[in-house]
Amino acid sequence: MKGDTTSPFALDAVLSQKYPFTLPALPYAPAAVEPAVDAQTMTIHHDRHHAAYVTNLNKALEAQPTLHAVTLGELLMGLRRWPAAVQTAIRNNGGGHANHALFWNLLAPGAKSAAAPTGQLADMITRDFGTLAAVNTALKTAAVGQFGSGWSWLVKTATNRLAVRGLPNQDSPLLEGELPIVGIDVWEHAYYLKYQNRRADYVDAILARINWDVASAQLG
Ligand SMILES: [Fe+2]
Incomplete structure (x- = not known):
């Protein structure tokens, strides 16, 4: 799979992350997608909700050193191979990290028109x-x-x-x-x-x- 490699939120880039996972800054100003998404919602959604998925994923994996060499993409695609104790955390918080990363990248900011599929x-x-x-x-x-x-x-x-x-x-x-x-x-x-x-x-x-x-x- 490939993505927009100019953005730290390109899905490939995020799926390649390993513990400790990090939250990149939004790829545009919080108001860039108004009026579809208001700046306050964008800020809370990224800075608190998305951040919490990253924080909680790191907390869940902190005591699982064998998983520290595993990428986020591998954690999600191979979920049933990992210790039962962390599967739910990976599913919810790893999923939340990957899903939101793609979502921010998918929104067309500013005057950039939402182009057609190619x-x-x-x-x-x-x-x-x-x-x-x-x-x-x-x-x-x-x-x-x-x-x-x-x-x-x-x-x-x-x-x-x-x-x-x-x-x-x-x-x-x-x-x-x-x-x-x-x-x-x-x-x-x-x-x-x-x-x-x-x-x-x-x-x-x-x-x-x-x-x-x-x-x-x-x-x-
Ligand atoms: Fe969300």
Whole structure:
């Protein structure tokens, strides 16, 4: 998998991290994605929520020196191989770290327009969904229909197809061997200050700000 290597939040860069894991700064100013995401929500979401996943992942692995040589990507993709005592922490906090890293990178800041998919991703969308509008409709349906906290995902499956998944909590598609391409955070912490209960409006705003150049780069 490949990503936007200019950003410390490129998925490859974050999945290559090992203990102790670190939280890079946001790749843009907190207000850069307004009005879709207000600056206060962006700051709290990154500085407190994402930071907590990193802190708690480090706490969980502190007493597991054999895991200190294992990358975040390996921790998630091989979850069942690790000690039972830390599997839940890896799933929740390792997933949270990887998921949010991708999410920040996927949002188009400032005047940068949310470009259309290109290359392999564009071809796969045509083959598997027909149109980008159909992808967006499926992502929105999964996002709005996700009961409680979770994410709506566009993934590449193990059989090299595109699919949309609604996954609970911080479950990463990597847990099931699927490559995340687009993720929409539908935890209330992602939208409640600005949108309150209007999750569908938030999802519409995020879909309009997806940086499809970054999503396309996930497939190389
Ligand atoms: Fe979040």
